Amino acid sequence: MSSDPHSGDGASETTVCIPRDALVAFASRLLCAAGLSDADAGLAASALVNADARGVASHGVARLPVYLDRLHRGGTDPRAQPVVERRSGAVAVVDGANALGLVVARYGMRQALQLAKERGAGVVACRRSGHFGAAAEYALMGPPEGCIAIAMTNVNAAMAPWGGSTPLIGNNPIAIAAPAPGSPFVVDMALSTVARGKIRLAATRGEPIPPDWAIDGAGKPTIDARAALEGLLTPLGGPKGSGLAIAVDILSGLLSGSAFGADLVPQNRYGQTQDVGHLFIALHVAAFTDPDNFQNRIAFMLDTIRHSAPAPGYDGVLVPGDIERDNERHADEHGITLHGRTYAALLRAAVALGVAAPTDVSGVRYG
């Protein structure tokens, strides 16, 4: 058992450590027991554990109980298979058929990458999908294929448009990854100022929040974390993030023919289909420029940033993706650390589904 100085929440201060492979296998068993094929369960489990390995626990196996509940209560169809329903040159539209978002998104990006290799660029819109986890997971499929890849999705409304007070837009994330020597460049950002989790943490600690993080139920900026939880997230940078989030909804929701705006069903209506839309853009570097020259140039760009003078109060300058790469190396060597509460929820699901728990778990003192 170790203590997590960042949690600030007594109930989650136990942690467990599990080898990456064992966690993938466990998550995969759970998804198989919920009705997914072995192949789909393996892909979805890997996607979630990748996020944990990269230190993005908010989009890792902590999400699994919600996905399992939706599979159990019929909101997500475990046996459905996404299919290309429309093709036109460098474009495809995928009907996600209400399969797990993690499965639909992977399929969609694979189509985009295939198109990019054949036609230089590939653009794939997916409809009838669900919450797809971390956007970076799909963007990161690009670099090993010599592609820059862009992944975006709409999510259920969590923000008001700038100047408004009604939740009409999600904090729709965008991720962009590019090949680079050593490890890829990758940005992955929700279009709110901060994630709701940061506000929840401040509320738990009884701390105020900065005035630009949230609006209260009446639409006014608030520094009261509890009032903020009753209200809405603010868009990143105000009107700019608001406009960009609407643009992502147009590209993900409207172009694919899925739900959009306030009509997108939140995940926690477990029995209802979500009808989420995604957009994937893949650009084959070799169609634009010499790939070796591109690698040299991006290495120069990113190393120049890494070696530049830090601002006062900073130890160094990082390139997006550096922290996650280091986290992943650490996880591969030392295993993945989960909050005790996250692991407990997985164990409860395992009992309910009759699935064996992992045996090679260390540092646990749960239950």
Place this chain on the structure above:
Amino acid sequence: MSSDPHSGDGASETTVCIPRDALVAFASRLLCAAGLSDADAGLAASALVNADARGVASHGVARLPVYLDRLHRGGTDPRAQPVVERRSGAVAVVDGANALGLVVARYGMRQALQLAKERGAGVVACRRSGHFGAAAEYALMGPPEGCIAIAMTNVNAAMAPWGGSTPLIGNNPIAIAAPAPGSPFVVDMALSTVARGKIRLAATRGEPIPPDWAIDGAGKPTIDARAALEGLLTPLGGPKGSGLAIAVDILSGLLSGSAFGADLVPQNRYGQTQDVGHLFIALHVAAFTDPDNFQNRIAFMLDTIRHSAPAPGYDGVLVPGDIERDNERHADEHGITLHGRTYAALLRAAVALGVAAPTDVSGVRYG
């Protein structure tokens, strides 16, 4: 003569009003006199005046003296013609040949739209270009062709990467436009928290600025507008805008084979080529979904936003592009209002180039 309550700067408080067509003709004569062909001069003049008509004076004819200086001193080649140097499926790479950025960008987006109509999507990277003015100008070429269009460019370094203190990235703008009944949806944003002009205005007025707008010469956040002018702009939303600006440099600079990062030459080195890179993405709506249905759905989305409850302190909720559309209607009816100082600079250029000034200028009391 009228007074502009927003300028806060005595010298620019005179304004003049010119019919849109007359201003286009005047700008076009100036560019012809600087060596551009009639066709290129007309296109570039229209692009600049469009920005003025839409109320984006920072990217309108106020920029013309700099473009003219660059043409005069050899930094930009007035007779050069952009050319597609590489084609591959849905992708093209354009050699801007050091023509005016406004000319290269229009050519590049036209190629992207053509590809989108043939192949569903078109992606065009331009290298050896220059400052292209307002990104919205090119994104807005999409909607009349039934396309969603995305325009982005790198610009010379004005920000430090997050955690750094050295100018290594531009506040690289992105614009996205989509067809919608009545008028298109369009966002156009630089990836800094604010434009430098806002800081200059605060400095002129002797007012402090918010602590998140800029860092001083030592890399520390500052509320002193004068210290901020000696320092750097901050990226929109901190690390998110920093990562996104790097991504735009990868997509615009690296993919096209142009300059990037700190190597991009600022416009005011008038005799030097800039080697700016752009990226244009066009998506033909009809390749994805029924265009009429798309129009109905986007109208519903945008009208829902417009009719939603405003936040306290706001009169209503606007969709990106609404203000600019209203400005443009006003300009078409009443003419375009220019700052006296902007008009004076154009008149000086006209004298130097032996070009006739417009005759139908009202409200002027200059010189």
